[in-house]
Amino acid sequence: MKYAILGDIHGNLEALEAVLARARELGCDHFACIGDIVGYNANPHECLEIFRGLDPVGVVKGNHDEYISNGEETIGFNPMAARAVEWTREQLLDEELEWLAELPYTKICTAPGFGRFQLVHATLDHPEGWGYILDRFTAETNFEYQHFAICFVGHTHIPVAFEKNNGIKGGPFSGTLQLERNRKYLVNVGSVGQPRDGNPQAAFVEFSPEEMKVTLHRVDYDMEATCRKILSADLPPRLAERLAVGR
Template identity: 50%
Template sequence: MKYAILGDIHSNLEALTAVLADAKEQAVTHYACVGDVVGYNANPVECVNLVREASPTVVRGNHDHYCSHDDNLSGFHPLAADAVDWTRKQLPEEMRLYLRKLKLVGMLESFTLVHSTLDMPEMWGYVFDKLEAEAHFHYQTTNVCFFGHTHVPLAFEKSDSVRCGLYTRIQVARGKKYFINVGSVGQPRDGDPRAAYAIYDLIRNQVELRRVGYDFRITQKKILDAGLPGRVAARLAVGR
């Protein structure tokens, strides 16, 4: 059994289509999503439809939350707020209701899904270091937990202490806990513009980070044509 774990798709249809094609080539059997299907880019409806078709297990990210509610956006970065406001107007009410009802935490087989952290997931905290991961591990009951939110594929491993680092492949060992960021499908921020996702092979107990190229110029044109901020389009070329 092989799971493709996707996250931070952010309405990037070209990246999502490329990732789904790659996952099929890798003989993936199941799909799951750590949230933020929408936001930033120009194809929210199409991306929600594709994710719903691929996976019944999706957790809610902060952009999913704010795009499906009418909450005040005063605390948001202006770029993100502009995109949220635009996305709210694109989504039909049925789709907003779907996003609104997504759970903050999901359980599948022997692993957990969360967008940000199990330490108060509704606060959308960012996990970049070992101290923040330690707070999360206090609440993790499964061997493996996948997350997103930072758009940076980092892995944290806990045994007697917490270790942190970049990864391409992880052999999951008994007696340890793993908190693994799957990177971003639609807006990478680690300096690599290729779409990122992870494959979890439950038979081999192995997690692999996948990078998939796509024509981001198409996505950029859609962003600009929609009147979304030019900086949102520009960052796709550099992965920042």
């Protein structure tokens, strides 16, 4: 069995379809998401429908999932984020908003032969506080709350991986991470729908518990179609511009 762990899909249908096609080619047969299925891009409803249809083993709530589903005013948001939240609310069915509102902040999953692993959008120490894991120091705080061998996170849209053995090492993540027993790992799976590490390709993680491997994949997708939809939906043009530069 292999997992595809997706994060920060953010309503980008073309990126989600390209990622799922690659995941299936790789033989991924289980799916999980570390949150923010919706927000920013123009196909939140379609992305929800497709991802829920995969019968995922775990999905946790992201900050955009929360903002969009809680119905509260967007006071204090920057104008671009506020517009995206309000627009996305209008696109979703009541049932979809309720589903998002009921997502848990963290989820523990079990991989047969490997053991348990955990999903959280932001940080384990305060999942609903939406803090960022950017470096060794913020990773260290998270490890203090991490009881299982591996934890997958998102939120920054920047793939990173940290290993805790005697000390903590790690940083930007690409390629394959070989897991060792009796160590702990913290992996940011990157963003499917709005990468911010300077690489505009969609990102996701393949997790093979049998091989003890975690691999970051990057996938081209039809970004022009995504951008056209953003502009014709009257979402802020900056949301299209940033996709092309991966920021």
